[in-house]
Amino acid sequence: MKKIVFSVVFLLLIASLNSQDYRNDSIYKLYKQSKGRERVEAIYSLTKALNIPLPLLDKLSKEALILSSSMDDEAQQMAFYSRGYYFISISKKDSAYHYYLKTVDFPVNKSNMLLFAKSYSSLSHLQMLKKNFTEGKKWNQKMFKLVLKYNSPELEAYYYLSLGRNESIQGFYREGIDYYKQAVEIFKEENNYEKSGFCYIQLADLHSNIQQYAEATKYISLAVEIENHFSIKFKSALYYLMARLFFLQDNHIQSEKEMLLQSLKYAKYLESKYLTSRIYTGLSIYHARNGAMDSAIYYNEISINEAHEIEDVDGLLTGYQNAVQMYSNKNNLVMAKKYIDSSYSVINKTNKKYKLAFLYQMAGNIFLQRKEYATARAYIDSLNSLDEEIRPITKLSVYKFKTAYYTAVNDLKNALIFEKMHSNINDSILRTNYKETIEEIYAKFKIKEKEKENIRLKKDLKLEKKNARLSFYAWLGTLFVLVILIVLFISFRRNVRIRRKLRNEKILKIEKEKQLIKEHNKVLILEEENIKHKLEITNNSLYQQNQHTEELLNTIKTLKPYTNQEGKRKIRELLINVNNLSETNNWRTFERNFSSIYPTFLEEIKRRHPDLTTGEIRLCAFIKMKLNTAEILAITIKSKNSIYSAKKRLRQKLNFEDSESLEHYIQSIT
DSSP: OOHHHHHHHHHHHHHOOOOOOOGHHHHHHHHHHHOOHHHHHHHHHHHHHSSSHHHHHHHHHHHHHHHTTSSSSHHHHHHHHHHHHHHHHHOOOOHHHHHHHTTTSSSTTTTTOOOOOOOHHHHHHHHHTTTOOOOOHHHHHHHHHHHHOOOHHHHHHHHHHHHHHHHHTTTTTHHHHHHHHHHHHHHHHHHHOHHHHOOOOHHHHHHHHHTTTHHHHHHHHHHHGGGOOOOOHHHHHHHHHHHHHHHHHHHHHHHHHHHHHHHHHHHHHHTHHHHHHHHHHHHHHHHHTTHHHHHHHHHHHHHHHHHHHTTTTHHHHHHHHHHHHHHHHHOOHHHHHHHHHHHHHHHHHHTTTGHHHHHHHHHHHHHHTTTTTTHHHHHHHHHHHHHHSSSSSHHHHHHHHHHHHHHHHHHHHHHHHHHHHHHHEEEEEHHHHHHHHHHHHHHHHHHHHHHOOOOHHHHHHHHHHHHHHHHHHHHHHHHHHHHHHHHHHHHHHHHHHHHHHEEEEHHHHHHHHHHHHHHHHHHHHHHHHHHHHHHHHHHHHHHHHHHHHHHHHHHTTGGGGSSSSHHHHHHHHHHHHHHHHHHHHHHHHHHHHHHHHHHTHHHHHHHHOOTTTTHHHHHHHHHHHTOHHHHHHHHHHHOHHHHHHHHHHHHHHHSSHHHHHHHHHHHHHO
């Protein structure tokens, strides 16, 4: 009978498969056509629709933040919520929490109450995921106050949905089921098919967790009936859950694979690496169960890469542990050891030391099966060092491993000790869990009953107050309507005149400012042309001065044949000093005029390239002035070859292949 039900559900799913493209979506078309606030609203609607790829959602949510920065509170809220949803979709929980906090940092009113409810629910969910249960419950309490204040059925449904999700995270599946059932009833009355489908998927998942597969199948069937209303993300979740149910019941092996592939198709469309990582893990387990170990390893590697890319620690650890098991089954201890080390590294970085016990026990079992007792013993010692940090439930498997080890090495005394410890802790956990479960269920029942009673009393009280005020407001409103209309008309006429006057004054002011700017720009242009003209005159003067200097130097050189060795040495020193003095004086004159045009250039080139010499900095200034080689020769009194060599060294130091690139770079520096 179960197989027939699953076959029917599977056929319904395949029959209802339809390709969706966000570009054909009416909301996306509205986004493309809209501007300003309407564009922000369209982005928020696209976020809620869950049909667009994550890179596009990233781009749109950033755009919404920029657009809404100068808009009203509600527009900013929608932008913050969209950005928060993007981050939670890529498993960046801290960033998501930051933007959801910003979403609720505004006054609440009737128009934005649902946005507050969704944000409170997300904030509570994120705290629950971090095991901060007290903080998570505080956000739920804020949501409960909203329900009491606005008396909205949809708000109440979101409140129950949030409670159901939080109970599930804590492992209270039956309580979660109760809350989801209350939520789905309200969503059905409100014709909210999307959220009804979400509740059906969650109910199917929770029933499968407690092995109630008939109930799980029933809710899957209900979800399929309204699947046409689902977003792509929910369709991916629906197919993945179907595959999981096939796996848990160990039937319809081929159907399980087809479900996973359909789920993967939708996850890839959304470009959600968080979803694809989980689905690849499912495909890996599917192939491992069917003996296709190479395919299993292949899909597991993809899952690890996807999880690593988005820094999904839990996904990484799952992938590493699957890899250890798979390579152990293939007798490839080198690769198994590699992934054990990888798991250890991740656990160490994330401070999840309680997971080390499971890792050591798994690794120890591998070496124990291969009768490598020395290595297995090393893992026993590692487990002993963690004894105080190991959770009671984990100690069960740890003591079982120790019992197997001591039995294998014929240490029956220790084997009996750990077997007894295993039995004792097993009995203790069962008794404690049973007692705590009964007490928690009773406490939650009492709290829920009290909440329902409070809601009913508040509703009655509000209704009485409303009826009492209704008659008073009826005649009072009529009295003031005419007065208000008259006042509004007079105010409107007055505002029109004021706005017209202000607009004319503003136009006049803008025209005056434009005229002032235009005149100021003319002055600046004249000043710049004047400075450039002065610099050109200075350069010509330097050129003529250098010509005279060069003639003088040539005359001095002609005296060499008429002097002894000491005289020739003195002449060389004189030539060098005259050259240096002339170049220094020329540079100072050039630098003074150059800095009046480009006041920050020399400081900027020194800041960017502190390793440049004084000569190279001067050469950069000459290039900035667009001086050719002959003009540089005239100012510096150097040979043409030395100028070419200096330019070549400068290009090599700044990593440019040709002169054109060097000149373009220097001209770009202000």
